[in-house]
Amino acid sequence: MVPNRKDLALLERAGAPLERSYVSVDGAPIAYAQIGSGDEVVVLIHGTLTALDDMMLALGDQLPGRTLIALDRPGFGASHRQVLGQAGILRHANLLDRALVALGVRKAALVGHSFGAAVALAMALAAPDRYTGLLALAPLVLPEWRLEHLLFAPRAVPVLGGWLAGWSHGGFDAALLPMLWRAMFLPQTIPECLEQHFPFAAAGAAAATQRVGEDTLAAGPDLVNLLSRVGSLQAPVTVLGGSHDLVVNNLLHGQLMARLAPRGRFELLPGIGHMVHHVAPQAVARALEDLGR
Template sequence: MNVIEIAGIVAVLCLAALGLYSLLWKRRAEALVPPRGQFTTLSTGRLHYVERGTGPAILMLHGLGGQLGNFDLGLIDALARDHRVIVPDRPGMGWSERPRKDPAAPADNAARMLELMEVLGLEKPLVVGHSLGGAIALAMAAAAPERLRGLALLSPLTTPGQPPSPMFEPLDIRSDLLRRLYSWTLATPGALRATPQILAALYGPEAPPAEAALRGGALLGLRPGHFYHTSREYRASTTGLTEIAEASRRLTLPAGILFGTGDLILEARVHGTAFCAERPGITLQMVPGGHMLPMTQPETCAAFIRGIGAAA
């Protein structure tokens, strides 16, 4: 056996070990963060969602790499006191399915959420979008404004142009084959190793809530499939965003943006201040804080959402 053959065997064994490690973490995450809601079926497959409360409808959309737990550290319950609150794991995220080749641009995700509205019989919901969910909410308003009551956007992605955070570099994989291989080998150990840096970027200057991993669902992000679909969404996140931003100039729905002044993921100056300056119909509220306001400041977010709803 020559050196090349030995190296090949070692490489295969290393890949197998990484795959087993990823599988064990997948099973651990799923055991610790089981489904907490119910399931329905969309064209993308089974979709997991939580529904609480009665009253005017609110549809809440999480951001890149998130899941419905991002809203479940008090925000859902605060709104469910007098609203029907629907919070899905968007396709491919959390416990929801998504085909590998399903388009993942904001407009494509918007179409899936409009499909969900039809399946659940949601009439004119107030749409709450966090981060990438904000771009999806804007795309929904561009495609079907008559079906919505208003938009409440939390730390939203609104316009192209900002250089991406270095935190997202592992997601920037062009080849689908490499994405699948990376998902089952290096993604999980890489995320675990970089956890302190990831948390600092996501939550800074605030501290992560104690329940972020379990109640907040963050552990689900360690699964290979979750990384795979997050990478696909990241690669497609700015596709069509210029057109969506342009369409928002004609928005007549009640709409507002809430941003943390210390957001380290999306610049409030770009996605909030400058965006709203050119769209006087969209209000802007700034608060001290970081990117994960739904988890760190649920009461502030609830008051903001209620304010938009009252204007609708």
Template sequence: MAGIVVLILGNIAFQVAAERKNPRVGVFIECDGVRLHYIERGDAAAPCVVLFHGNGTMIQDLILSGLVDRLAASYRVVCFDRPGFGYSQRPRTRIWTAKTQATLFAKALDQLGVRNPVVLGHSWGTLVAIALALQSDYPVRGLVLASGYYFPTFRIDFWLMSGPAVPLLGDLMRYTIAPIISWAIMPKLIRMLFAPRAIPPQFKNEFPISLSLRPKQLRAAAEESAFLIPVAAQLALQYQAIQCPVRIVHGKSDQLIETDQSRRLHEMLPSSLLHLIEDAGHMVTYADTAEIADAVAALAFTSPGRAPLGGGPTRFARRNYFRS
């Protein structure tokens, strides 16, 4: 018992120290009883791009990739810490599926005066982006989906990572051994996410890993690991109802989520465009930032809910893509 108490107090102290070392980078908005942390960059009068990060990361991931600055040169960019990550709250009174998050973000974007955005999601964030596009009361101009998991498959690794989300036992794990285990496996996990490329220096030197190891963020990450397969199964029944144009990007060498996930989604959405990036892993946002920015540009000036005409003069439109 004494050892458990020491671990709990140590993890609480670690969380406080991590937040002092890595203060928030944005501002807060209160929406539907949830405090959301976000940044806004670029021209407020320009078309808007909304960015959703993946599981386990936060706003800083998309900043360090260069996407935020690149897109802010031409667009209004709004980037959130999704619930439970970074400095956004994740109340335990809700089950935070992709649909629950999308409903919250639709209200938050309305409060910010954002309508008809291009929505870019990476990894778990692709499910939130899709769920937002399926909201009947919130128009989305287009989707850019990077490294997504869209169809249920047998993945024992996701279930194994969901332990800290289990009530009571998971709470004890999060404040005792889970941060230590996560710290130990983090270097290998990060190498796998970026493989076959090296970890970019800006990520290695500047990403606030200590924030990712806080007990409250470990709960959010564990919940999303547990929800991934059922959420994908639920959304897979609705993909054909997506009305806006879709651009799909995936690294050919992704070691976390198989490329076939993006191929299958592309086949289900005949008007979509798919680009598989050579020599790129799961963190495709770092592997070809310009390519993804071009995907946004191809959609930014189209009519909401309609496929773009003529493809536009962007590099994304000029390249060769797999079509069904």
């Protein structure tokens, strides 16, 4: 693949990352951004090849009267990840939950997108007294062979993985990553706000793609674990998914998640792709308002 100028511009775009604060968990920084001052706290968890900027840019002005806390998952954005032992859904959930405890969050609703929705589910299961409900956007919940296994999992191989990630970033990724980012939005396009302000260069850095590979390899057992326990979750769960999602089959993943959750509800949004929170933020706001009613 030969990248065109538009692809290179997207991959090189540094954007203007949102201002972050940091909380230490096991001596490592977890980055977060917080806006609002409402009594109701909403925690935003981003998906793959993104960072907290993605969630906050989409929903920051859609949920008034609440305190919004968006977190960088470990190894992404500005959150640190140790070399070993911090890949996968359950580990991310544990670290982010502890970060929220350190921030003094006692009660919160969770909003997670894609891989981040699985992390949010793990958080809700681990601390049911802290999380009042879960809004899952295009969630990934079933273990399956995915494109990420082909494109990113080899980059997580010990020793050679780092070299492969660096080599890929120097050539292959210049065409691959912009194509993946655009595919996330199909049949819609990347909104202008994200084009201008999202830090694509950081999200597509060699280290970030290596972390995606690590999480891809760790996800299977974690998803089996979550599926075996979701039936015990008493918090309300709402799942939103787009009918034209090219990344996740929402009739398989999202609908199953809603059926397994005792208080689950599923809604398929016609004509919308994977990035529900950008394309249909009003539907997200409405679902959050109705969560648990």
